[in-house]
Amino acid sequence: MHFQRVFSLCILVFLLLTAKAGAAENIQITAAxxxxxxxxxxxxxxxxxxxxxxxxxxxxxxxxxxxxxxxxxxxxxxxxxxxxxxxxxxxxxxxxxxxxxxxxxxxxxxxxxxxxxxxxxxxxxxxxxxxxxxxxxxxxxxxxxxxxxxxxxxxxxxxxxxxxxxxxxxxxxxxxxxxxxxxxxxxxxxxxxxxxxxxxxxxxxxxxxxxxxxxxxxxxxxxxxxxxxxxxxxxxxxxxxxxxxxxxxxxxxxxxxxxxxxxxxxxxxxAAPAYTKTDLARRVWVKGGKEGRLTVYPTEDLRLPLVDGEAEENYRLTYDLPRVIAAGVKEGDRVGDLVVSHGGKELTRIPLHAEKSVGRGLSIEGLWAYVLGLFA
Missing domain, CATH: 3.40.710.10 (DD-peptidase/beta-lactamase superfamily)
Known part of the structure; x- marks a missing residue:
């Protein structure tokens, strides 16, 4: 019984080591x-x-x-x-x-x-x-x-x-x-x-x-x-x-x-299952605007790469996005970023664009956004 346990442990260690070596794949590249x-x-x-x-x-x-x-x-x-x-x-x-x-x-x-x-x-x-x-x-x-x-x-x-x-x-x-x-x-x-x-x-x-x-x-x-x-x-x-x-x-x-x-x-x-543009969209307040809320979104869906069978939880998605923006924004303007990080390191920033233009004017939501802006 003891021999079988030791043998099984050796096999397990061997498989883990070879799996790690296979993941690294030390290929030969001749370029400098x-x-x-x-x-x-x-x-x-x-x-x-x-x-x-x-x-x-x-x-x-x-x-x-x-x-x-x-x-x-x-x-x-x-x-x-x-x-x-x-x-x-x-x-x-x-x-x-x-x-x-x-x-x-x-x-x-x-x-x-x-x-x-x-x-x-x-x-x-x-x-x-x-x-x-x-x-x-x-x-x-x-x-x-x-x-x-x-x-x-x-x-x-x-x-x-x-x-x-x-x-x-x-x-x-x-x-x-x-x-x-x-x-x-x-x-x-x-x-x-x-x-x-x-x-x-x-x-x-x-x-x-x-x-x-x-x-x-x-x-x-x-x-x-x-x-x-x-x-x-x-x-x-x-x-x-x-x-x-x-x-x-x-x-x-x-x-x-x-x-x-x-x-x-x-x-x-x-590739992990896709986050659609709708999944990643967010809303911001617009102060002094004809409309008080604005949707911002990336131009493409996002599929995170999973390397060597890793879990998607290794990634972190955060938003670098103001809570309140001023009216006058144009459709397609970059309002903020979706930040993709892995292992605590920022990998990339994906621009978030205004869904539509919001001109200056009066609205209940726009006034509320102005109040929020005082405390932003």
Whole structure:
């Protein structure tokens, strides 16, 4: 009997140890830096030298794409300058005219460096001014170890980022449907305004879109100085993951490494049942408004990633939201945040937006909100 108990205990210990080792999955990644995150929360699932500054090559263009969407008019027409046309590795010519959306697609699918310069000049007047915008946005996103000098990632000693920062930028971009449409296209026919009727079918340089199940993006990169670079994303079973590799030995190795990371992530991560936008909505008081109450909500449902069979209780959802706000709020305005934490550490903030506009005026609830505001 004693022998059986000891034997059973040994088996149990062995199973626990092997389960833990299996969860860790010490996979072999050849790139100098790498990271795997869950897209909605930014939770890190794997990292290797992820905060070491490196050359990001054309993964830089993710930020150029973000700014083109947020600060530009995708339906506007721009003319390619001689400077842009003379940029290394470009298919656009001096005097060519494009709708901005077409040039963004040329930049993101074919990875056209001149297209990136043309976009920068159109939005900010010069590459230098645009780089300043890029750096401001990077800091706002949380990419604090990043410094951009140009919009395309061509080599410059001062142009650096980290695998973690590139993942942050990628996750930010993937929250925008327009960004997703650019980076998720396997191919696209690019149309010029002038020369009139000129067209070209561009295949995406990210071959994982065609070879990896559930692939959703995002951006390749390569220079001799940077090595193989890739920000890759995929969605399966309600879980979306983002893998970033920088400094891979060659263009082939970046795809191999990213696929390994994604495979590991999908083995380890399952999605908890969704919190709907309605579940997460909250009400705030509006002082001095025609209406005294306002609903605020996130733009998407939330599915928390459960890693290695963990319980959903490991997460904590809290609201950073004022009790009372002033009238004059517009529909879609950011009113506060839903804060997602795990293990006592804040992972991400999900913006909460006004359901509708509330103008200034009189209402019983609005007066009550004013009284509450005196004690807020």
């Amino acid at each position: 830096s790498a990271i795997l995150i869950e897209a909605s929360t930014g939770r890190v699932l794997y990292e290797k030298a992820a905060d070491v500054p490196r050359f990001p090559a054309s993964t830089t263009k993710m930020m150029t794409c973000v700014l083109a969407i947020e600060e530009g008019d995708l339906s506007s027409i721009l003319t390619v300058s001689r400077t842009a046309a003379e940029t290394e590795d470009t298919e656009v010519g001096a005097g060519d005219r494009f709708v901005l959306a077409e040039l963004v697609a040329e930049m993101m699918l074919r990875s056209d460096n001149g297209a990136a310069v043309a976009i920068a000049e159109d939005l900010a007047g010069s590459v230098g001014s645009f780089a300043a915008h890029m750096n401001e946005k990077a800091k706002a996103i949380g990419a604090k170890d990043t410094h951009f000098v140009n919009p395309n990632g061509l080599p410059n000693p001062a142009h650096v980022s980290t695998a973690h920062d590139i993942a942050r930028i990628a996750a930010y971009g993937m929250k925008n449907p327009k960004f997703r449409s650019f980076v998720g296209a396997k191919e696209r026919e690019i149309t010029w305004v002038t020369p009139e009727k000129k067209r070209a079918l561009m295949a995406n340089t990210n071959r994982l879109l065609s070879t990896y199940e559930g692939a959703t993006g995002i951006k390749t990169g390569y220079t001799n100085a940077a090595g193989g670079c890739l920000a890759a994303s995929a969605r399966r079973g309600g879980v979306e993951l983002i893998a970033v590799v920088l400094g891979a030995a060659d263009e082939e190795a970046r795809f191999t490494d990213a696929a390994k990371l994604l495979d590991m992530g999908f083995r380890r991560v399952k």
